Amino acid sequence: MKKVCVVGLGYIGLPTAIVAAKYGFEVIGYDIDKEKVERINNFDPVIEEPELLEKLREVLSYNTFRATTIIEQSDCFIIAVPTPFLENKDADLSYVWNAAESIARVLKKGDVIILESTVPVGATDSLAQRLEASSKLKAGVDFYVSHCPERVLPGKIFFELINNPRIIGGINQESVEKAKLFYKQFVKASLYLTNATTAEMVKLVENSSxxxxxxxxxxxxxxxxxxxxxxxxxxxxxxxxxxxxxxxxxxxxxxxxxxxxxxxxxxxxxxxxxxxxxxxxxxxxxxxxxxxxxxxxxxxxxxxxxxxxxxxxxxxxxxxxxxxxxxxxxxxxxxxxxxxxxxxxxxxxxxxxxxxxxxxxxxxxxxxxxxxxxxxxxxxxxxxxxxxxxxxxxxxxxxxxxxxxxxxxxxxxxxxxxxxxxxxxxxxxxxxxxxxxxxx
Ligand SMILES: NC(=O)c1ccc[n+]([C@@H]2O[C@H](COP(=O)([O-])OP(=O)(O)OC[C@H]3O[C@@H](n4cnc5c(N)ncnc54)[C@H](O)[C@@H]3O)[C@@H](O)[C@H]2O)c1
Missing domain, CATH: 3.40.50.720 (NAD(P)-binding Rossmann-like Domain)
Structure with missing residues (x-):
């Protein structure tokens, strides 16, 4: 796993992309917001977060990270797009499905897709099915899909990205193992491995509590x-x-x-x-x-x-x-x-x-x-x-x-x-x- 594409450069995606770049991956950040992409490439971190500006400068200067509005072939895709609710309070997953459409265009055998956005239980399985349908590749065999919910606290994102324990839930055993290879590179705390539905439920239960x-x-x-x-x-x-x-x-x-x-x-x-x-x-x-x-x-x-x-x-x-x-x-x-x-x-x-x-x-x-x-x-x-x-x-x-x-x-x-x-x-x-x- 050499090249990582982070899909969605917001509060979660941008710091994650920067950390991955600092820990040895070649990283692109794909976002549909053209202005945001331009600003990021011009050393403007867009959001307020301690250490973000220095770290962004570093990875841009070393050419280990760049932002783009055109998705490219990569070995691993991290999805960090918004998941708001609709007027009736049901989850609006349209951003995730749009991200999946973009990924499917460049998906190849062996790729790893990790959904970090918070989603209702069952959404990771649906994501795998959608990718399968659009790419004609077989989920869990030709490509791997996991959910690894994000738990960082704004204001302490860089510390927590590295020091928080993570839950990694895959659609099958191989998917979990592949996702683990990504997080093992920079997470110092424990990685807990499970299935995708449990990981989805864990995140929702945490915030509901x-x-x-x-x-x-x-x-x-x-x-x-x-x-x-x-x-x-x-x-x-x-x-x-x-x-x-x-x-x-x-x-x-x-x-x-x-x-x-x-x-x-x-x-x-x-x-x-x-x-x-x-x-x-x-x-x-x-x-x-x-x-x-x-x-x-x-x-x-x-x-x-x-x-x-x-x-x-x-x-x-x-x-x-x-x-x-x-x-x-x-x-x-x-x-x-x-x-x-x-x-x-x-x-x-x-x-x-x-x-x-x-x-x-x-x-x-x-x-x-x-x-x-x-x-x-x-x-x-x-x-x-x-x-x-x-x-x-x-x-x-x-x-x-x-x-x-x-x-x-x-x-x-x-x-x-x-x-x-x-x-x-x-x-x-x-x-x-x-x-x-x-x-x-
Ligand atoms: N912000 C937090 O503290 C936090 C903590 C834990 C989990 N989460 C979850 O992480 C996810 C992302 O949250 P965030 O706060 O980073 O969101 P955000 O709104 O800050 O950023 C999302 C980015 O995704 C981009 N985007 C939207 N659709 C896209 C697409 N189809 N392709 C590429 N880019 C696209 C947007 O332009 C935006 O830049 C959400 O599911 C959220 O619930 C957030």
Missing amino acids: RDVAIAFANQVAAMAYKMRLDPFEVIELANKHPRVNILNPSCGVGGHCIAVDPWFLIQTFPEHTALLKAARQINDAKPRQVVQTTRRCIENWYRSHLQRPKLLILGLTYKPDIDDLRESPALEIAKKLSIFTDIDLLICDPYVNNETMHELFNQENVPLKHGLDQADIILCLVKHTQFKKMDKLVLQHKKILDFCGVFYEPHREHEGQDQLFWPANNISIATIIDYVQGDL
């Missing part, structure tokens, strides 16, 4: 608010139990994976996924509830001050310390609030550039200090590290709605004695409690 866990945290928050308690404290103290590990509540679930993948299981197993459906509903409802609570706070401010408040939104990305806005609940909340004309909206997100901020909101990204000085109401949606470091004491007289725990100070222990904090130390929670009115 995260979605259910987040929904549980969001329900704990709803119950805590109702009792005028701080959910972050309830969860912190519950987690002092040696076998309990509850996640923190948030303003919703975003990104490409956790909010999407459970639907692939629901689509295939409608009768066994009541819990997954409930979790999706709970997490999907959260942005709307955050908007309602914020609106009450705004209206109350207006009544008592007889002027429009300045509302500062902290954070737009779908999770802390990354630039990814895809399916971001914080962005959804900001967009919904931006249509109201009775507020002056300020938005601060250190990971969103000014160009994007203009495109989305027709305004500048407000520097944190300026925003904090100006704001009457502060809405915390994403727990970026920079926000955690802000001087909270100067904000005592502002209205703060902290939905992600930026303001929460965990219990401190002094010589084995827990410091008693009474009343609750989180000024922001008190504000949320005042405006929740049962909808959180």
Whole structure:
């Protein structure tokens, strides 16, 4: 296996192509997006990811990697194209099938095809059948097909590509063995070998379990608010139990994976996924509830001050310390609030550039200090590290709605004695409690 073609140069495909090139393969990156291909070949990594620019420069300069819009014969094809859902929430596999059509045009005996995109159970078998039908070669005999789901965390992609354990599932034993030869070249962690359907199911179960866990945290928050308690404290103290590990509540679930993948299981197993459906509903409802609570706070401010408040939104990305806005609940909340004309909206997100901020909101990204000085109401949606470091004491007289725990100070222990904090130390929670009115 000498030449590798990575199909789809996005968050997953581009870093994978670069790593493969650094570890001895001759790599081409095939993408249908002409502009993206040109930018990549001109040393522009297109996405924000630590180390990406230096590593791209290196592999382009050594000629071990290049991007192209024309697919070429290769020994191994890695498919990393999008798998969103359709309006009815069923998986949209059209990108995978289009990729398969392109591969079939250049497929030859002995080739290895590895599907890294997240797919519903059974899709790898369908991929093999489609390749067979278009190429007239026999899957599992003339060419080999596997599924190796990707688990990397944006922001740590290069570390995790090498250090995460991988599940490799093939349509037959030979397909697994061939795919293993590719990953063995650069993955330092264990490679677990299985069949394709198990590998597909593993990935979907992983992300669904995260979605259910987040929904549980969001329900704990709803119950805590109702009792005028701080959910972050309830969860912190519950987690002092040696076998309990509850996640923190948030303003919703975003990104490409956790909010999407459970639907692939629901689509295939409608009768066994009541819990997954409930979790999706709970997490999907959260942005709307955050908007309602914020609106009450705004209206109350207006009544008592007889002027429009300045509302500062902290954070737009779908999770802390990354630039990814895809399916971001914080962005959804900001967009919904931006249509109201009775507020002056300020938005601060250190990971969103000014160009994007203009495109989305027709305004500048407000520097944190300026925003904090100006704001009457502060809405915390994403727990970026920079926000955690802000001087909270100067904000005592502002209205703060902290939905992600930026303001929460965990219990401190002094010589084995827990410091008693009474009343609750989180000024922001008190504000949320005042405006929740049962909808959180
Ligand atoms: N982003 C993540 O953190 C992450 C993590 C784990 C798994 N995944 C899964 O990996 C897959 C890819 O996700 P991503 O985030 O890299 O997507 P992305 O949208 O960032 O990139 C996909 C790329 O594929 C290209 N493309 C689309 N159709 C094509 C075709 N027919 N031929 C060639 N190129 C084509 C697009 O132009 C785009 O550049 C998805 O299934 C996703 O669910 C993503």
